[in-house]
Amino acid sequence: MIRLAFGAMFATFLALCAGCAGSPPQTALRGTGDLGIVIERATGRVQVVDTTARKSLSRIEGLGDLSHASAVYSRDGRYAYVFGRDGGLTKIDLLAGRIDRRVMQAGNSIGGAISQDGKLVIAQNYEPGGIKIFDAATLELLSDVPSVYGSEGKRSKVVGLADVPGNRVAYALFDAGEIWIVDLADPRKPAVTKFKDVGRQPYDGLVTPDGRHYLAGLFGEDGVAMVDLWRPELGARRILSGYGRGEEKLPVYKMPHLRGWAVAGRNAYLPAIGRHEVLVVDTSTWQEVGRIPVKGQPVFVMARPDGRQVWVNFAFPDNGWVQVIDTLAGGVVKTLEPGKAVLHLEFTPRGENVWISARDDHRVSIYDTASFALLGKIDADSPSGIFFTSRAARTGF
């Protein structure tokens, strides 16, 4: 009788715990809308963070070289795809706090994207130059689009990769001076549309938040190349002919990240190159309409989601500062010192807080964007990029 009861109880235990089997016991049921990751660049590690509790939840190791690493998210917000500098592509499970899958996909890589339908992950590579298209569930390689240009079969570095509506990606070829749009309708046979002679040495690119305009900054000349993705038949055009280092070739300590371009209302706010200024550009004419003096050479120029504020960090030697521009007042309203070597900042989805990484102080500082009060700090080993799951719902990341 007792043995029988024991057996029955054991069976009940197994049945009750069937639901636990697929998930590690340390993981409680929770939503993913307020999660994110912080890259710990020196140690090949990421921290999973909670933007509601403002705390770290777990650390995931073994992601390789994470200098200049970036990440995109699955539709459900559970998985991040982390693109390492060494060509490693790692799919991490934020809920379980572990690596789900990992592949070495290139020799030298500089970021990636996820398709609008969430089914494909795309990596952009310097070496060998091109993009690779992976199944987002399995990381199986589906196809490879080598960035071959000219008549000698050379491959260009790929930069500025961004997802655009219609399950496509756009990117620029640094060595070729071209912009390519790739339709992923059949991911094993991607369809490429090429825009040639867009300008010399496009070094980074972005798509506007509405997904309509793809812009590539030019390193080899002053100006920006732009393609209107709604009217590709017009070809690429050159805008902002004064945008660059200018004829004097100002010393540039760090090329700004175009991905940081802020669009707020009808204006875009751009990091000037080599100058202590943020440029204001009217997006209906793409003409410069103003310049705002700031404390150093801007690197990231990022709009709070409502566009009322634009936050700016700087290249060395001013990389301990962050300044806040009020877009209504048209000037700097606050200067903060979040720590040594500020590398990145990320707003919470509705903009009430901003998280700022200070690499050499090994911390992430969290500010209230209305009062500028410091709300908390998280210890991190040489933190760089910060990426929240709300990116899953947005275009152009």
Place this chain on the structure above:
Amino acid sequence: MIRLAFGAMFATFLALCAGCAGSPPQTALRGTGDLGIVIERATGRVQVVDTTARKSLSRIEGLGDLSHASAVYSRDGRYAYVFGRDGGLTKIDLLAGRIDRRVMQAGNSIGGAISQDGKLVIAQNYEPGGIKIFDAATLELLSDVPSVYGSEGKRSKVVGLADVPGNRVAYALFDAGEIWIVDLADPRKPAVTKFKDVGRQPYDGLVTPDGRHYLAGLFGEDGVAMVDLWRPELGARRILSGYGRGEEKLPVYKMPHLRGWAVAGRNAYLPAIGRHEVLVVDTSTWQEVGRIPVKGQPVFVMARPDGRQVWVNFAFPDNGWVQVIDTLAGGVVKTLEPGKAVLHLEFTPRGENVWISARDDHRVSIYDTASFALLGKIDADSPSGIFFTSRAARTGF
């Protein structure tokens, strides 16, 4: 010995299952970024849906009168707060597929909002008129702001409640002709700013996607009242003086939902009142710049997230149709028949699909917004509102 082993095993069972205790065994670990709910208005029930698999996950019963019900989401995307017509406020757990908490908070209610920081849920009530502020975690009532106006202590119906940046809400008083902005910094002592004489009988309101402008449509006269929340010192102003039923008082089968106003690029697309037209308004001047003929009296006029398309449904007798406007071409490019009595539509976060409810055909139809292909259907009992968790990351819902 056996009893001891049995006891030890039982203890082990308890310890191992400690992690299961808070969650029903049927629920697997999963992200919440691709979840949503469909209101089944006739049965006091909601369906939890998955926008990746395009299927129903669970049904949750016991939510009371769900005619005209709406919902907002917790920051983490796990919980929906459903506002019922009968004054019921129900917090449901999408992951567990059950009611977490429920209160009857008023006699007659018409929607609600969640604060920017996610800590407060606010209900707007017709009877008794006013708003109530609840702790989002516990649904404890923190304060009540009666909509008292004039000298006799009357309370107005409250309409058009929307969250706005700075942890505030904005709404209109139908009977008083006022717009109120409430600062929730101290939720037990909310601070009210009142704009009086904004126009006769504001019947609904919305905040622009950037959170800057609050607009209230007027029923008692032609026109729209607007407050620039960045410059409240300017007071409320009247715009679009031709917007309304006009001097002839056209028959209106259903007042359009202002919350459906679409802002795409610099233009807003508005349902005309009583006319078979969608109005195009330049948001930099708030002047009408065009009218697009459509199949019926528009109810919801909603922009795909990238603003390239605007989708429109109609009042009876044209409520079996949905039309798609191409904002670049400036006209209708597609007419669909999703079923009888189309009540609502909701885009997936990045706009690749749209879900459309057809009440009298008891189904939700899912379309590809690029090809207009019908991708799937979900059976639902008199479906009305569809709300996806991506709303948690957006302002003005």
